[in-house]
Amino acid sequence: MTRAAGFNELIHAPTRLSLVALLAAAEWADFGFVRQSLELSESALSKQVSTLSEAGYVEIRKDGAGRNRRTRLRLSPTGRAAFRDHVAALQKIIGPG
Template identity: 55%
Template sequence: MSSSRQLPQGAHPRHGLDEVIHAPVRFSIVATLAAADKAEFAFVRDTVEVSDSVLSRQVSTLEKAGYVAVTKGYVGKRPRTWLALTSDGRSAFAAHCQALRAIAEGMG
């Protein structure tokens, strides 16, 4: 059976998925950060519903990829950690979401 929308070899939208972002917890972290300029570690942890250690490991992976910037500081005398998507992270997330939409809409 032949389709009139045959794509060249390697053109399936899945090739646009970002393996770093694709993992469910990392995808959730990036989606949470995409909605803000920055977010406190505890807010992201609670929003994504993971433990401190799981979030820390996943953020390390995103940071190594250049997608997340980690900033440490204090609020009063209490240490705080803020997370923010880098411009590369925002671009990668947008491209990943575009690939997901293309797959979901049957363009592949």
């Protein structure tokens, strides 16, 4: 069986799929909120965010300084398109319900 067009190995990993799905529902999400929502350590989330950022799927914004520094995340337009295509590919694999 061949993979459906749009299937994305990078996004398909369970943690990254959860991360991308969470970000798809928001314009920007606070790093702490994402970490708590996915029940990940800071380092585990940072690693996944870095992987997706290097692929151009996630944008990172750091605001403020010192104790007031905030890190926010969002899906880039490329990331949104990749997620949309991946979901469509999964739906093709699953078939009509």
